[in-house]
C-alpha cells in the first residue's frame with residue numbers, strides 16, 4: 001500500500017495541514033475485472049494533485065468513485081472529513097465536479113446556466129454576484145450568449161466557475177484542458193492556481209506531463225489500477241533519473257517527467 005501521507009517538498013508550500021480528500025484502499029471492479037487495486041492517497045487544502053496514467057490505467061474509475069458516481073468494491077473515501085459511504089450528502093456538499101461541456105444545455109444563455117446551477121446548489125445569486133462571477137472568468141460581455149456559441153475555452157471556464165460556485169473544499173477535474181489551445185490552457189491553469197491559493201484542494205486527471213509539471217504540487221502515477229509513484233513531479237524525476245529504462249526513454253538530452261513516466265509505465269500502447 002502507498003503511503004497516504006504527503007511528502008514534504010517546496011512545491012506544497014501553499015498546502016494547509018487539512019486533509020480534504022482521503023482515499024484508502026480503494027478498489028473498483030467491473031464484473032470480474034479489477035480496474036483499481038487498493039489505491040490510497042490524500043489531498044490537502046491548498047494543493048493541486050494530479051492523477052497521471054496511460055489509457056485504461058484507472059484514473060476515471062478512481063475519480064468516479066470519489067464523485068460517488070460508482071460504488072467501490074472496497075475501500076474508504078472521505079471528503080472534508082465526511083465518509084462518502086456513511087455521510088454521502090455531507091461529503092458531496094464539499095465537492096465541486098467540473099462537468100464536460102456536453103453536459104450543459106447549449107441553447108441556454110451563460111447567465112441562465114449559471115442561475116440554473118446556482119439553484120441546484122441552493123444558492124440564490126444576485127445580479128451583481130453573477131456579474132462578478134462573469135468578470136472573474138472574463139466573460140462579462142458574453143452573459144447573453146448561448147452556451148453552444150462559446151469557444152471550448154470559454155465553455156471550460158463557465159464549467160469550472162459552476163463547479164466552484166458553492167465554494168467546495170475539493171474540486172475534481174477530469175482532463176480539464178484536453179483540446180484547449182495554449183492560451184485557454186494557461187488561463188485555466190491560472191484559475192486552478194487561484195483556487196489552490198484560496199485553500200481549495202484540487203484533484204485532476206491528465207495525460208499532459210507539461211500540465212503535471214506546470215501546476216501540480218504532487219502527482220500519483222497510476223498504472224494497471226495501482227499507484228506506482230506518488231510525490232512532487234520534481235522529486236519523482238530526481239528519484240528515477242538514473243533508471244536504465246528512463247535513460248533509454250530520454251529524447252532531449254535531459255530527463256523529463258515524460259521520460260520517467262515512459263520508463264515506469266513502458267512503451268506499449270494501451271487499449
Ligand SMILES: Nc1ncnc2c1ncn2[C@@H]1O[C@H](COP(=O)(O)OP(=O)(O)OP(=O)(O)O)[C@@H](O)[C@H]1O
Pocket residue numbers: 030033035053054055056057058059060061062
Ligand atoms: N463500465 C465499464 N465496464 C467495464 N470495464 C470498464 C468500464 N469502465 C472502465 N473499464 C475498464 O477499466 C479500466 C480503467 O478504465 P478508466 O476509464 O478508469 O481508465 P483511465 O485511466 O481513465 O483511461 P483513459 O486515460 O483512457 O481515460 C480499463 O481497462 C477500462 O477498459
